[in-house]
Amino acid sequence: MSTATRLPLLKAVPPEVWTALTWCVATAYSLVMFVRLPGEVEVPFIPFQAPLDHTARSWSYLVVATTLALTGSALLRRRPLPAVVLLLAGSVAAAMALNSTQIAFLQFLAVDVALCFIAATQARRTSIAAITMGVGVLAGYAVARVLLGYPIGTSTQLAVALSAIVAWLAGNSIRQAREHAHAMVAQATTQAVTAERLRISRELHDSVAHSIGIIALQAGAASRVIDTQPSAARSAMTAVETTSRQTLTELRRMLGLLRDTDAAQHRASFGxxxxxxxxxxxxxxxxxxxxxxxxxxxxxxxxxxTDIGISAYRIIQESITNVIRHAATTTCRVTIDQRDNELAITIDNDGRCRVQRTGTGHGIAGMRERVQLLHGHFHAGPRPEGGFHVIARLPVPAAPQ
Known part of the structure; x- marks a missing residue:
């Protein structure tokens, strides 16, 4: 069973087919208007005569008009401006075939379809040239009849020109809507990529930086006591090995989530x-x-x-890492206060900063981003009584009854 989505009829049928079909239907309707059933009252004041009452010249004009219109319809997608020229020439020839005082709406309807398509799909310069040619031909036909001393249908001609302008505006609106939709999709894609890059950066930083800090502490302790306390050095190196393996597992989990399309299955395999x-x-x-x-x-x-639990853990982990790296202390206090609608986390220490912070790190920025994504409150800075503290308050949704 096929699951392919079928296109709507307006999109499934090519525009050149719609243009040709419009011309054929409008021409057929123009001819049907002159057919009178027995007993039907004649309609007075028809602004043109039926080709059936004329010579073969009217029929030849109609054949030429249909040929020009169908040729222009076939060229509409590949050569839009020559296609408009042929369609306009067909409209003039059809008006001459019907001995009309103006280019009537039915003879110009295929041109309107072409103008709408060109305005919706082509460059602005091309569509403006097409509508200019359309309005110019209408004006030129009226001027030519006036100069030759023939009557013209001014009101009908103005209505046909207005229909051309409306068709162009409709196509131009479609093009603008499509461009706006593409711009919104591109913007959303860029924002999604940026958000994912920040998320990956936070995860890698938080998971790796803490482990590297532990490894540095253990390795430093082992190097200091390797000669005097071999057993303590061995324990420290064992801790280095364990932490390194845990870090490698975390990195594999992150890389697997980036590569694997089935993220849920991969996450389950690593816990x-x-x-x-x-x-x-x-x-x-x-x-x-x-x-x-x-x-x-x-x-x-x-x-x-899950998202609140992960963020809370990463904030505590990164804060402890900063204490290891930057605070000259051996004690750190972590307070977790879980209330009905809020999770408050406080990490503080009494140490003195051992290095001058330049503001180029990513730890505090990553913690602040995590809190902002959850619409919480974050503060990190020196304590008035000395030391440093990190405070994060994360809103917790109410538990379902």
């Missing part, structure tokens, strides 16, 4: 993403590396949405 339930394990690993993490829980412990 769930970290959340608040993993904070205690994070504190134990950090304490084993030399930084004592004092963890305090307040409020409830009900499950949180």
């Amino acid at each position: 769930p993403a970290p959340g608040l339930a993993d904070v205690e394990r994070l504190a134990e690993a950090t304490s084993a590396a030399g930084l004592q993490v004092q963890l305090r829980w307040l409020g409830d412990h009900r499950p949180l949405p």
Whole structure:
């Protein structure tokens, strides 16, 4: 069973077919107007005569007009301006065949279809040239009849010119709407790519930077005691190996999510993403590396949405990493206060900054982005009594009853 989506009729039929069909139907209607059934009252004041009452010259004009119109319809997509010229010539020839005082709406209807298509698909310069030629031919036909002393139908001619302008405006509106839609799609695509790049950057930074900090601490401790305390050095290097393997696993998980089209299956193969339930394990690993993490829980412990849990964990992880890298202290305090509609996280320390911050890091910026994505509040800066603290408040949706 085929699942292909069928195009609407207006798009499935080529524009040249619509133009040719419009010409044929309008011409046939013009001829049918002169057929009178038995007993039917004659319609007075018809501005043209029927070709059936004329010589073969009228029929020859009509044949030439149809040939020009059908040829112009065939060229509409490849050569739009020559196609308009042929369609206009066909309209003039049809008006001459019917001995009309003006180019009537029926003879100009195919030109209107062509003008709408050209304005919708071609460049602005091409469409303006086409509408200029259309209005110019209408004006030229009226002027020629006046100069030759023939009557003209001014009101009908103006109405036909107005129909041409309306057709061009409709096509131009379609083109503008399509260009606007393309611009919106391009903008949305750019924003999605930028957001995904920032997300990947945050994940890589938060997952790798902390592990590298732990590895640096353990490796430094091992190098200092390798001669005096071989067992302690061996334990530190074992911790380096364990942390390195965990980092490699995290990197493989991230790269797999980027490569694999079935992200859910790949995520399941590497286990769930970290959340608040993993904070205690994070504190134990950090304490084993030399930084004592004092963890305090307040409020409830009900499950949180995945995005809030991941962000909370990453904020705590990055804050601890910054303490390891920049604060001359061995203690860090983490307070998690889970309320009914908010999750408050505070990470502070009493250490003194060992390096001059230049503002070029990505840790605090990444934490702020995470909080902003969840419409929360974030603050990071020095404490009045000394040290540094990070405060994040994340709104929590109400649990379903």
